[in-house]
Amino acid sequence: MRKRPGTVAHCRILFRLFIIFFALICQPTFTKAQQNNPKEESRLLSGEIGRSGGRLVVSLRGEPKTLNPVIAADARSREIIGVMQADLVHINRANQLTEPALAQSWKISPDGLAYTLVLRNGLKFSDGRPMDTDDVLFSFRVYLDENTHAPQRDLLIVGGKPIAVRKIDAQTVVFQMAKPYGAGERLFDGMAILPRHLLEKPFQEGKLGQIGSLSSAADQWAGLGPFRLKEYVAGQRLVLERNPYYWKLDSEGNHLPYLDELVFLFVPNADAQVLKFQSGETDMISQLGAENFSVLSRQQNGFTVTDAGPGLEYNFLFFNLNDLGEKASPDFERKQKWFRDVKFRQAVSSVADREAIVRLVYQGRGAAIWGLVTPGNKRWGDANLAHPERSLERARALLKEAGFSWTTGPNGESTLQDSGGKPVEFSILTSSTNADRAKMAALLQDDLKQLGMRVQVVPLEFRSLLDRVTQAKEYDACLMGIASYDADPNSDINVWLSSGGTHLWNPSQPHPATAWEAEIDGLIEEQMSARTFEQRKKLYDRAQEILAEYQPMIFLASPDILAGAKNSLGNFHPAVLEPYVLWNVERLYLKSGRENATR
């Protein structure tokens, strides 16, 4: 019988229940046709050869909402859709480069405006119906339709105009852009090709949003991914089965996926997921918090936990730099004078103890950051970006230069005051539902106290916080985190551009409020249409340097991607891009196949 883990460990878990092909872009050539294996037609994958059969049980934190990629907005639905659908070109989550998927090759025209994609032969949807360029045309018509409100639409507007798609023949399709697109074929990642034979009618009737519910009959839904729908039990589980028409083969020519079934159990929270994993009810676990990782790594009873390194999530502090006009109270105007002073922001950044945050919040399972490109991003970090050590002296000197001074109170405590003699007091909003950020805010509060700043941490329910920050704009400072979907800078475009909705310190500006924001806008827009990686990198590095100099976002830390799996699971290699553990689901296999299958 399995050794039972210690009570203390359980209690700790239980008691927190509540709570690229890009390389080719860099090359001075416009042709990126894949040098196909002579055996082509079904893609051959290198790597550990697995054995077929068995069932993999994983837990999902909550229930997915839909199987329909056009309306899926939540991470869980996207994770399920990711294993049921396929895209034309895919980003390999391990090396962060593009690789051929449904398209066996592609070419970019010399002017960078036309992408010609050639589909593989013999592709079939999971219901056995053939797939061709008409399905591609249909899919992009759906994504670009204004009435569908697909989240993908914004990605398909390049240079202010929607991408035009035209068919050359049954296997060749051309995507025409109004302007060259720096990220190139990465654009196609995650754009699932939809089954026209099932969806055209509901689309024409304006009912596409009502299609693809989890309770759809298995024969009412089809995709090109490794698994297809088998059974859904509301609130409990989703069972997927091997897609017999899947197009990938391993390097020995065996049909993928290896697994017969993939079962998602819906578990309401992270700690319940850990319990299920510990008790052996699930085979794999991802998105572990540092504490749970620590508990599991002490046990490692028939399973192994893995630290994939820092992901693409960046946590940061920002001050309210919005121009509130007449809405601003005199008190807030006074505070905003401090916030607008770059030396003030640099002082706050200088005193923030990032290493302590990594040590205490992430138990060492994370990385201190000074920019929004985390160490998990293999290609876009700026090696020249300064990583200054925490310095109270430098922070004090900066504040002094900015006209701040210190007074000593009756109890001997030092208070920072502005040039008007008013004490520096402000609040930091943070999400009450994110324990890590609440801890981060408390540590930051302590750091700022050392500068004589009186800071109140205000935990708010997440949507209330978003409403305060993005709508009402009634806040002093806020601690937040964003997880990039891709390593390419374009995934964070709305953070960079002053007109962007996630340019959080002063979003959706009609015109850049400052000269440095205007300069960043120019650099980012230029890199978006630059043709080579070197050109883009140079521009992007400069933008990162400006951001680091003006500190509108004071970057703090990035957590590691932590996951675990039973030792019997083969090809388990967590990545730092979503989906962290299921990115290579077609190659996951059970070493003791049959036994697990009948567990």
Next chain:
Amino acid sequence: MMRYLLRRLAHAFFLIIGVSVLTFLFTTLAPGNYFDEMRLNPQIAPETLAALRAQYQLDQPLAIRYASWVNSVLHGEIGFSFAYNSPVAPLLLVRAKNTLLLTLTATVVAWAIALPLGVWSAERLGRLPDRVISWSTAVLLVIPDLALALGLLVLALRTGWFPAGGMASVDFKSLSSLNRIRDLARHMTLPVVALVLSTLPILVRHVRAAVADVLHAPFLLAAEGHGIPPRTLLYRYALPAAANPLVSLFGFSIGALLSGSLLIEVVMSWPGLGPFLLEAILARDIYVVIGGVLFSTIFLAAGNFLADVLLYWVDPRIRTESASR
């Protein structure tokens, strides 16, 4: 009788209307909406979010949204879930069934234990068995439901006797009927025990108090004086006389069927309304929340109505009072 029942039905109707208006008001006035989280997705433009809000009428005045919601209630949909992109009623119904399975079982078990235990304790008022029961129920009362549930999960994990949450095994569909029942029973045991332990002290104490009150009533002393045996005295005379507060409590138990187990469901990963509503509240899927509250209110009103009917039947004073109006 008819007038009395109609009056109680009218009360229930106005209660449901009042609760629906207040729930609608509070949930829609709470800051933030379902689409706010998408604001943090740098790939989605503010215009797309505005279009989505408009599509789901979130840009409409409150009165129009309420009227639209009432219309959907009349069509049996109870609003539209933003998250699931589907009517709320079928989403709630399937989960409410799971909740009812759990709470009905727990209620039956709790009453089946509480009634004899309360009567037995009342019979021995002030003696050792009564004191032991009083202390035990007091201890159970001070233990939070959460701690009870967590303790039981530790037991499950340490012994391996019970699954660590959930409602059924992955293999459930392939099991024989008997094994399905066995599997369901294994999964239900811990949440039912947690629910029973959390409700038992209140029930036992109410039964004990009600029976103890009656046991000292003059009519029972007189009956005892006439030589009626103690058993007959207790079950034929004392219990019907003590039934009045217990019937009200029973009505309350029915009312709490949908809402009483939400916390336990979340902790024990039971696929009922608990995890579903918690997620909906956090995601601001407001029509799901309103629908959940509406369901619970209907159960509360039904429980009260049932209690009123039973009281009318059990208590001759109410019949007399009602007839004299």
